[in-house]
Amino acid sequence: MKRHTLVLASTVCTAALALTASACSASDDTVSGGGTAASAAKDDGPAVDGGTLRIGLDRPFTKLDPADSTLTSMPLMILANALYDPLMVNGDNGAVQPYLAKSFTPNADATAWTLELREGVTFSDGKPLDAQAVIDHVNRLAKPEAKCACAVDAAGIGGMTVNSPTSVGFTLKSPNAAFPGLFTRSLGYVSEAPAGADNPAVGSGPYTLESVQPGVSATLTRNPSYWGAKGHADKLVYKVLPDADSRYQSLRSGDADLVWAETPSQLKQAPADGLRVATGPGSTSTVVFNTKVAPFDDPRVRKALQYAVDRSAIEKVVYLDQGKVSDGPIGSTSPYRAQGTADYPAHDPAKARALLAEAGHSDLSFEYLVDSRPEGQQRATALQQMFAEAGVKMTIKPLDPANLGTAMFQRKFQVMDFVTSMFGDTDTALASLYMPDAPYNFTGWNNAKAGQAIAAGRSTVDPAQRARSYQEAAQEVVTDAPMLFLTENQVGFLASARTGGLPDVSKRTVVNVSPALLWVKK
């Protein structure tokens, strides 16, 4: 470990210890390694039917309706997948594949798409999940009263037609070669509208709802009329366990069989505690600049800070060597990466100082907004020290998630921490974050060349051409630096030794597991 990394490690640990009892406590002799995925289902022996699988969620759910985008966020997909079947899913390396759909095919210029459905699929109330049901679902979520974040995606659909009971035709307002990717989340979790405000939407998934206390717990039982392979467990009990440390201890104590985990020290320690790990590179840590305010409207300033960051040190110190260094918006496992990677600048504090001097900001100081949770604080502490080496004074301002989101959405910040799963799907990430009028363009960055490249990529159905366009856009992102890329992080599930069927998700950029695959050993 380099000397400055050691110093950084001690600084970060000191900061972290003030925040959490478990930070930096993982022993170094435990299993390491990115993608320490499931030692896997093959070691589990024959599947066992029956029993109750108890799952600890890291965040509260409100409505059990795909219209609530929280339900289809990565940590809650294990709940969404029990009640609903997605039309499409992200497989290994983020590739979009059919699930409930049989196929999703474009015309020559990606302005019209045809969705073919499986035959004989029904909702849990017995009604058919057919082409009309898909159209009704999309129309319901597109309405303002549904309050679905997916409405912006649905707005790109010009029209929908029933070609046959199992075929839907979509006409788009503009070409979109990545259109099926929109059906991996809310739009794809086909549901019937809830019968009243207090009722959940009706899905076609392997389980149905027995009881629920919103934000607290939900109990599901097997759907007797499920179209596919039946779930192994008779019953699923979900509990919201918001504290990461007590969630981990619940797993160790046997109160839970499976929990969502993102804390690096826990992921590293878990095998030594007799727990199973199923993680994938589902999250990317970045730094976001508000390019609409000085001095971050000057690319030289952003570039200087890019040179000041030692990503390897952050990966070692904050993520305990379990992830990877990130080098741009095209993730390390993305199918578009085959065309080559963006040329990300190496750590060089001297160059950082020189660029700041050239830009007239030798005494740069700024406020850094960050999530108040331990990992965020550790990242911020590490960055603070790196920027200080380049003569930059960074003040850390921790915020709760709600205020952090407000600052980001309303672009009321100078520089802020941003950890996201969006880069798991390159198409969506590029279009949502870097197009000038994109809803998630938090940076306010407006780069014509990148915009044209992204638009060109989205309008071609030739994967090679799309990859070239995306690579061009990614290079612009890295060169102009509206964001800094830090690390690709492991996220996923920890399970007790009695949990069987845990799949290998080590190549999944979207860690999406169906609870129907899991069983409880007797």
Added chain:
Amino acid sequence: MTPTALRTAGRTAGRLGRAGAVLLLVTVTALSLPHLMPGSPALAALGPTATPEQVTAYEAKLGLDENVFAATWRWLGDALHGDLGHSLSTGVAVTTELADRIPVTLELFVAAQVVALGLALPVALRSAWRPGGAVDRIATAGAFVWLAVPGFVLGLLLIWITAVQLRILPATGWTPFTEDPLENLRHLVLPALTLGLTEAAVFTRTLRSQLIDTLDQTYISAARSRGMGTARLLLRRTLRPSSLPLVTLIGIGVGTSLGGSVLVESLFAVPGVGMLVSGAINGRDFPVVQGVVVVSAVAVVAATFAVDVLYRTIDPRIADERR
């Protein structure tokens, strides 16, 4: 009506007036939250993909289309009819949410007080009886250490010992009393210990000081000289007049527990008011936050009244002094 009764009625009316003013101020402040937020709270809650229609509908739900005083007036009118609005995230009535959560938090509060008083009373009495003795020195050092340990660290330690190592108690979760009283008790133990042990340290320090002061009083010396037994002297003559600050602390705790046990409830996944308000704050669910704030304020005011009444019962001299 006698002059004394008139004075009592006047004081009660004055107190009620002050309590009403406090509640009104808290209500206006709580209802101002969305108005006071920088930028649009609707955009903050709905995100950048919100359509103008969604923003307009959301702002109307929050009462942002009217001024804060009009919104307060309307809210108060609805509240008097038992309507605190509906959760923006779940659509459930706030009164229903509170009715589900308040019993859980109150149960936790009562259990924590039992733990705190069960530990503090004997330790404080023994410490005060022999100040500087072995028990007092250990209790004093222990209380300071205990007070320095953050609640979440204590909670995690208890989980590690009892749930992970000994496997005698559940680490997290909750079972309603009506569903399974025994399981309810098992789930109650760790959060109640976490809250109660910290409070026990505060109670012990407070009560010990008061007891020592009381034991210095001449009437205690007189009772001792008459040969009154230690137990009777401590429990009947000393504890009662020394317990006024303790009653105050417990009274304040009733109100603050409604919103103040966020950390412990989140740590142990106890579905009480703390966990409700924590989720509501993160989800910008203003009606729920407002409901919790106002109900907590009502609880604080009610607890203050109760403490006042208890003061007079515990120490009639207080009532006499005011006559």
